[in-house]
Amino acid sequence: MIDQNEIIKLLRGSQTERRKAINMLCDNGQFIETLNTYILKNNGELDDAKMVLTDTIIAFSKQVFMNETFELEGDLNGYLFGIAKFKWFDQLRKNKKQFTVSHEMDYQIKETQESQLTLILNGERAQLLENILNLMRTRCKEVLMYWSGSYSMKEIAANLGYLSEGMARKKKSECMKELLTYLNDNPQIKQKLKV
Amino acid sequence: MNYFDQIDDYLFERLSESDRTAFEKALYDDPKLKEAVSDANLAKSIGEAAFEEETRRMVEASLGNTTQSTPIKKLSYNTKLFIYLAAVAAILIIVVGGYMKASEQDKVSAESLQYANLYEEPAWPIKRGSDNDQISNLVMLFLNDYDLSSLDSLKSINSDMAKYWLSEIYAKEGIVDSVLVYAPNISDNKVLRDRIYYLKYISLIKLGQLDKADEFKKSLPKDVDKYYNKYFEN
Numbered sequence: 188m189i190d191q192n193e194i195i196k197l198l199r200g201s202q203t204e205r206r207k208a209i210n211m212l213c214d215n216g217q218f219i220e221t222l223n224t225y226i227l228k229n230n231g232e233l234d235d236a237k238m239v240l241t242d243t244i245i246a247f248s249k250q251v252f253m254n255e256t257f258e259l260e261g262d263l264n265g266y267l268f269g270i271a272k273f274k275w276f277d278q279l280r281k282n283k284k285q286f287t288v289s290h291e292m293d294y295q296i297k298e299t300q301e302s303q304l305t306l307i308l309n310g311e312r313a314q315l316l317e318n319i320l321n322l323m324r325t326r327c328k329e330v331l332m333y334w335s336g337s338y339s340m341k342e343i344a345a346n347l348g349y350l351s352e353g354m355a356r357k358k359k360s361e362c363m364k365e366l367l368t369y370l371n372d373n374p375q376i377k378q379k380l381k382v
Numbered sequence: 383m384n385y386f387d388q389i390d391d392y393l394f395e396r397l398s399e400s401d402r403t404a405f406e407k408a409l410y411d412d413p414k415l416k417e418a419v420s421d422a423n424l425a426k427s428i429g430e431a432a433f434e435e436e437t438r439r440m441v442e443a444s445l446g447n448t449t450q451s452t453p454i455k456k457l458s459y460n461t462k463l464f465i466y467l468a469a470v471a472a473i474l475i476i477v478v479g480g481y482m483k484a485s486e487q488d489k490v491s492a493e494s495l496q497y498a499n500l501y502e503e504p505a506w507p508i509k510r511g512s513d514n515d516q517i518s519n520l521v522m523l524f525l526n527d528y529d530l531s532s533l534d535s536l537k538s539i540n541s542d543m544a545k546y547w548l549s550e551i552y553a554k555e556g557i558v559d560s561v562l563v564y565a566p567n568i569s570d571n572k573v574l575r576d577r578i579y580y581l582k583y584i585s586l587i588k589l590g591q592l593d594k595a596d597e598f599k600k601s602l603p604k605d606v607d608k609y610y611n612k613y614f615e616n
Binding site for chain 1: 390394396420421422424425426427428429430431432433434435436437438440441442444445
């Protein structure tokens, strides 16, 4: 039986803890079986189910990581299934497929949550963002990642092993400076990313 | 009021309602502040993208493959046969290779065990005031402090006694190829001569050169101290 409170706690922790949570989500056989059945019944194949599973786990992890106050109301598998359905509808819309969607096991997610579920590394901006991430140092990516999740400098220092929150603040300033220098030197990229 | 210090709090909705209203007014009036907030928002997006990238790697590693893989195509009979034969060959290589490696390891560990059983420490030189004082000091320096420079010093002394003690040290450490290099041929001191025979013999055993050890044993003079017979008969 999957411990959803444990998963949420781990997802807001260090890299090792997040990896543990991801492994638990990927081993969630009950959810994976439900998802596979749903995708196969709704114009999809097993490869599609795998893609939806990956995007669902990323979206859920991101939601937990980026929202300090995130609380799960109800069952984790039901919540994950809501995200998965949203992802699959979105995919079908993009493919402009004619589809009739089965309403079995119809978990709904709140409309307000939908915007949070859209992944940044999708669509036209994805390649630009990936190029920037490739240029960044690993440590800077990690600091910016935690900062964008509204972690305090004390939490960033604890998760990344800095001796003090002052060191974490200094690192964040350095990384922001490097990033903005690059973007200001490449105004066309900056402009495209801001749109 | 320095609104630039409040950018993070504004971005992550940590300002009170009144502070937020004041900040947004400043934002409207100050293009530099507006640009800084826009930059911070962009950096936030890049931070989120970094999280997505890292999480995707973790998910793909956990699921054991990539999600962008091409669909599995039906394989022809020949391809299936080739994969089957390749798999059988791979298994055979692993099994036979593993067996050979295990046998090799058994052999090495058996020789090491045999060496451990055969090796006996000498009477180390601990008395001062003899002609060998310098050599004794260097030997004791190594034994007490594991001072490797003492070995270099022993090597620099041009005498059979220095070489002999060097080979005793190497024998104790199990570095038997060095024993064979440094052990001198001494003929005027029967006790030392026989001890050196013994050191060379057990070194050959440890190196797994059993034929050479056997030949070496046969080449020994008949007057070797009977004390060593128990080793040579092993």
